[in-house]
Amino acid sequence: MINEFRIPWEKYGIIAYLAKAMNGNNVQFGKTSLQKIIYILQEVYQVNVGYKFILYNYGPYSADLATDLEYIAALNGVDVSWVNTGGYRIKPDSDADTFIEKSKDFLDKHKNDIDKAIETFGNLSAKELELRATIIYFVNDCGIREDSEVMDKIHQLKPYFPKDKIQSTIEELKSLGVIRL
Numbered sequence: 387m388i389n390e391f392r393i394p395w396e397k398y399g400i401i402a403y404l405a406k407a408m409n410g411n412n413v414q415f416g417k418t419s420l421q422k423i424i425y426i427l428q429e430v431y432q433v434n435v436g437y438k439f440i441l442y443n444y445g446p447y448s449a450d451l452a453t454d455l456e457y458i459a460a461l462n463g464v465d466v467s468w469v470n471t472g473g474y475r476i477k478p479d480s481d482a483d484t485f486i487e488k489s490k491d492f493l494d495k496h497k498n499d500i501d502k503a504i505e506t507f508g509n510l511s512a513k514e515l516e517l518r519a520t521i522i523y524f525v526n527d528c529g530i531r532e533d534s535e536v537m538d539k540i541h542q543l544k545p546y547f548p549k550d551k552i553q554s555t556i557e558e559l560k561s562l563g564v565i566r567l
Contacts, residue, residue: 397451398458399489400424400435400500402482405464407504409477413511416474417455417466418444422515424451426507429526430564431499441527444512445520458485473512506562517547517555518564525565533567 404423408415425446427433439446455476459466462481469475486493493500507515517540524530524539537552559565 395489396492398485402463402485405476406478418512422519433496445516446523
């Protein structure tokens with residue numbers, strides 16, 4: 387028998403909050419961007435949203451996050467729509483503020499970190515986020531501590547990223563204090 391059913395408002399609220407905060411940015415905020423921003427929030431800013439990530443096609447991926455996105459979209463918290471130029475766009479929907487309000491305590495507690503992550507990573511394309519999140523994954527989750535090894539692993543896995551681009555992104559993340567090698 388279930389004694390208590392807990393609704394994960396923090397998960398739903400952060401999805402709605404990010405959709406609202408990213409709405410109107412110069413870049414398309416879609417499914418891949420959402421996955422990477424939440425991964426970065428958890429790994430870099432220690433905002434414990436509660437998702438488990440694995441390395442997948444476009445970098446760190448959480449099946450539970452994908453499911454939660456579809457759920458909150460079905461409840462009009464966000465609108466997820468296909469864009470003719472490719473990919474999806476996530477925007478706040480009619481009940482976004484309800485989800486944000488229900489997770490107010492969680493969002494208020496982590497507001498500075500969430501806003502800092504949006505400021506640092508929010509204007510990056512899905513492809514740029516893919517590279518950064520994958521670098522963070524190799525350093526944090528795989529424990530790789532050498533620039534050259536991180537670069538080689540990523541280039542082997544994602545040959546469409548040139549080695550010089552991978553290396554300059556590693557340097558950028560080190561200078562931001564996001565990774566330590």
